[in-house]
Amino acid sequence: MAGGASALNSNSTTTIRIVVAGDRGTGKSSLIVTAAAEAFPANVPPVLPPTRLPEDMFPDRVPVNVIDTSASMENRGRLAEELKSADAVVLTYACDKPSTLDRLSTFWLPELRRLEVRVPVIVVGCKLDLRDEQAVSLEQVMSPIMQQFREIETCIECSAFKHIQLPEVFYYAQKAVLHPTAPLFDQEAQTLKPRCVRALKRIFILCDNDRDGALSDAELNDFQVKCFNAPLQPSEIVGVKRVVQDKLSEGVNENGLTLTGFLFLHALFIEKGRLETTWTVLRKFGYNNDIRLSDDQLLPPITRSPDQSIELTSEAFEFLRGVFSLFDIDGDGALNELELEDLFSTAPENPWNEAPYANAAEKNALERLSLDGFLSQWALMTLLDPIRSVENLIYIGYSDDPSSAIRITRKRRVDRNKKHSDRNVFQCFVFGPKESGKSSLLNSFVGRPFVEGYTPTIEERYAVNVVDQPDGTKKTLILREIPEDAIEKLLLNKDALAACDIAVFVHDSSKESSWIRATELLVEIASHGESTGYEVPCLIVAAKDDFDPYPTAIQDSTRVSQDMGIEAPIPISTKLGDFNNIFGRIMRAAEHPHLSIPETEAGKTRKHYHRLLNRSLMVVSVGAAVAVVGLAAYRVYATRKNA
Structure with missing residues (x-):
């Protein structure tokens, strides 16, 4: 496997902007002029105008604009602006003035951090021709500084007067932008970073056509041609494998170069400063500088109305069933933590480790994810973030057109007019006052045991599961718990209910105050739907049915239900496990939205007027x-x- 010059990926800038900063008198302007004009200037202005370096100075042939700066106090604001818009920063010190070197760690590097300038830094010692011959080496001087400031990409000394290493200064700066070290390699641990390993593993699997866990000579050659447009000679292939085997016996087996050997080679390239090799490979397979697939590899922008949602297609679900079976190594019908991590080992990270996906789906008694739970998680991610969902499908091996993985549902308004919904995934907003039992409802939906005591829900959370249909099919229901304190902010958005297939209002059936607040919320949501055109079917859930109801509960609930034209409250007890088929009833009401839409007095008056x-x-x-x-x-x- 050989290296080669790489092109900028599709997300990269077409011109690299390098800002040169440092103390006054350290040789900034002379460095720039001499590099551009190839002649040391007799007179140099205090600050140069932006200087464009010729493209043919660098192998990547990417234009470079160099910005000179002033270190004076009156120009500090302008300096900050220039640094914040830099692709790379060249920090200069004078080799004959040790105080300017000290200023790097006492002022300049801390200042970059204060300004939150997160770009590669090249430290340049100018006026090398004036340095004391007895001075310590560059490595000894810079090693402690580089340990403290990891943003330093490299250090170099130069002389504008003697024309020593001037092109190299801007070559290293350009290279740091085009082929940055930070995303690939952990300098402290001297290892490839996890996201880099995951991307290279995916590339290895894509190139392992016969799926035998190794790249044969033919597969290695195909890989070389794809990435570098040049074949490997048989002797070169032998040489590559020998280098790996000498250092790492498990890097090569009888079938060819293993994944371990493939990763070792890339770590070796990086250690030897040949980052362009690994970046060329990554970019050929569609990765950007964040080591994620670039936008042109993913879904195009999705155009839809607020009351349309995104679902996975049957083709995507069929692919996911195959993936589940492949990674269920022990064949127990569920994915344990290690199997799930292995499944996502070719993605930048496991997308379900954080909210809102963590703990959103049902797991069995051994905390393993069943097939229904697995498919439910994908349905949830597709509803909330379809672009990311399809991106992760591609990471784990989906090779068809990304657009074939999703479908856009018809508008919810059309569903109401047709009196039936053709969706496979329904979203239910769960409202209710504090301590009404909302969280217990969500927990029971995903099979978690009832827990005594009250823990307030601070942020929205989700629970997702499949619900068996009377015809034997399964559809997915997503419960979205909305804390009482968040409702006012939610309804500031006129499209707040557009994504809602059904709203459930939970109250503690033993407390009249809980019932009163739940009905207030019901009227509030119904009024919002009437005023925005996003009317939603509603159900009332009388939770904590194991307690005695408050005295007038039946009369109150009957009156409200009849007045608003919806079903009477459904009693449940999560403590006793008596759910009264609540999830099936939620699903039926969502599928036939015209039957459970409440009417407020204002809504009735408005209809009468019309x-x-x-x-x-x-x-x-x-x-x-x-x-x-x-x-x-x-x-x-x-x-x-x-x-």
């Missing part, structure tokens, strides 16, 4: 039509009479 208005318009229209017909008849009569 009926009267329509009736009046109809009367006026009929009257106008009669008048027109009468006029026409008169004209006919008059014509005949005159004749």
